[in-house]
Structure formats: C-alpha cells, structure tokens
Amino acid sequence: MSRYPSELLTLMGFLKQLPGVGARTAERFAFQLLTWQPGQLHLFAELLGSLHDKIKHCQACGCLIDGSDCHFCDKDKRDGTILCIISSAKDALSLENTRAYKGLYHVIGGLLSPLDGRSLEQLGLEQLQERLASLEVKEIIIALDSTLEGDATSLYLKEQLEKWGFSASRLAFGLPLGSSLDFVDGGTLSKALTGRQRF
C-alpha cells in the first residue's frame, strides 16, 4: 500500500510522461517541486497552463514563432531557394545553431511510424505540395533522424518530391566529429565508407 498522498501520485503520473523520466526520477522531481516557493510554483503553473496560447507555430513552415512574424519565413533574411524538411520545430533551432544553413524550413510534425499510429496523412503532404508551388525552391534537403522511421519517411518523401518534379538530398551519414574509429558502430562506419569524399 502506497503512503503517498493522491495528489503526489497524480503529479508523478504527469512527470513520468516527460521523455526519459521513470518512476524514480518522477518521484525525485515531485519532491523537489514540493520544496519550491509557492510564488515560483504559481509562475511555473501559469506558464504551463498558457503554453499553447503563448507559443505558436508558424502556419506556413511549422516552426515556433515569437510574437507574430516567423523569423524562419522572413523573405529578406532567408535564402528562398533552399528548403529543409524537418520532423519537429526543435530541429530548426538545432540546424540554426550550426550557422551553416540560411534557407527555409518545413516541419512535417513527425515520422512515419505505423506502430505509433503515425500514417501518411499526418505528414501533411498536401500542405507541403501547396507550399512548394508558392515558393521558388531549387533545392530540398531532407533532414530527418537516421533511424528506421526517419529512413522510411525520407525515402517516401524523396519519391513524392520526385513525382512533383523536385530532387532532394539528405543529410550525410558518417563519423561524428571527434569520434575514434574504435567507438563507432559498424553501420555508421559502413555508411562513412560508402559516402567517402575526395579531399
């Protein structure tokens, strides 16, 4: 029989839904939250409650917007001839931090995963097709995860894009920077070998 107050169990239930948080970590988090000052906890609660009202996604590209204009769709500052297809708004920020990309983004909102109930309809391909028709894109980069789901989605997207008359490239696979060959798995090494480039 658990001696936890029921509200604490409910709180742990919520916390367990965060990525990588199990029962023990949820317990640690819950007890830590109990030690927060009431004022701080209220501010946190208020922010969470209004999260969906305050943080919006751009209607065109799907990236997060601060205020009313989408920084990532700004025609004056971005290169409108390149479009990068990503699975979540977070990836745009990761790519942005590299400072190696100045083009447009398009968030498809997830990867194909029949087991998780994510099917073709949820990729929003009609929206992508409409958007491509309205832009002057010359190059499309598919920047999805190098997982089974990412591979399947990338392949499917590539075929669709070819049907619509676009050619697409995908992020390179290979050694992560700073890694030693000893610690790189066989699959990555094999990809690095087949994708080798001339100096």
Add this chain to the structure above:
Amino acid sequence: MSRYPSELLTLMGFLKQLPGVGARTAERFAFQLLTWQPGQLHLFAELLGSLHDKIKHCQACGCLIDGSDCHFCDKDKRDGTILCIISSAKDALSLENTRAYKGLYHVIGGLLSPLDGRSLEQLGLEQLQERLASLEVKEIIIALDSTLEGDATSLYLKEQLEKWGFSASRLAFGLPLGSSLDFVDGGTLSKALTGRQRF
C-alpha cells in the same frame, strides 16, 4: 542569438531547476510539453499551482499527510517507543516501503550545510526536544544520508540527544545487497569491515 520564443526559455529555466536536469534535458522536456494536449497541460498546471494547498506536512512529525490525519503518527498502529530521525518526508516513504520499521518518524527538513546556508537553527531542534518530552521514546534511530553533510548532522544530533538523556543509533554502513566486492569503493569496504557482524 537564440531563436527560442521567450516563454520557451522561461519554461526551460523552470525545468532546469529540477534535480539532474541540465540545459539539453530541459529543452527536451519543454518541447515534449509543447506536444501535450491543452487539457492535460491545464490539469498539470492546476495541480502544480495548488500543490502547497493540497499536500500538507504533519505538524508533529513533518511527514506528508493525505487528508487530515497523519498515518505516521497513528498511535494505534505505530510503535511509539522508537523514533527515526530523517532529513526529508520522502525518506519516511522509502523506509516504510522496506516494511522493516513500524515506529515514529521525525523530519528535520535538511542537513547541516554551511555552504548552502543551512545552519543549526533550521534543524528545528527545539521542536524535536519538545516532541521527545511528550512521547515515550526508548530508542532513537538517526537515518541520514551517508554523505559529509549527513555525517556532520548525525554526529551533532547524537551529541544533542545524549545531552537530553537519549541514546541514538545510526543506520549501518556496508555492502549494498547484490553488489560484488570488485565494484564497491574503498570507503564502503572499510566501513563494512569495521562494522562486521557475527553470523
């Protein structure tokens, strides 16, 4: 320059205060929270906002109470001759789960730690002394962490308790169950050796 909406940065700031959560994890949590259904997020926010109103500490022992009565102070069900001194309400639940203890608890609310500004006053020793005077305790177990702060606090408590005419014991140090000698650090091994017991 960060492209994160300011509310998202604030949210990450809050999440970073949870134990063991760094910038990357806070980012993962924040983006996961963005994918929650608004209804679920509202329930979570509501619970957090009312946490201090809903979850109370027992005025006598400091443990968490569900409803109005403290399960841990229940005279009919608990052994009133043993008192266990713990640093947080969470520890009572951990000890309770062992099913090896049926006595009373007393939460001191933290360990002595001059660097974190936790001094003697915050241990609530007067409250402990008053409580001991009103109870018929014959045995006191000090169940604090086996850290530098835990050791210092235990030693101090032991001296105080002796001054008040009580003798106290402390949790045993030694090998954790299921561990191999190979993986146990020298300090633990040395404690296990000095604390050895006859079969």
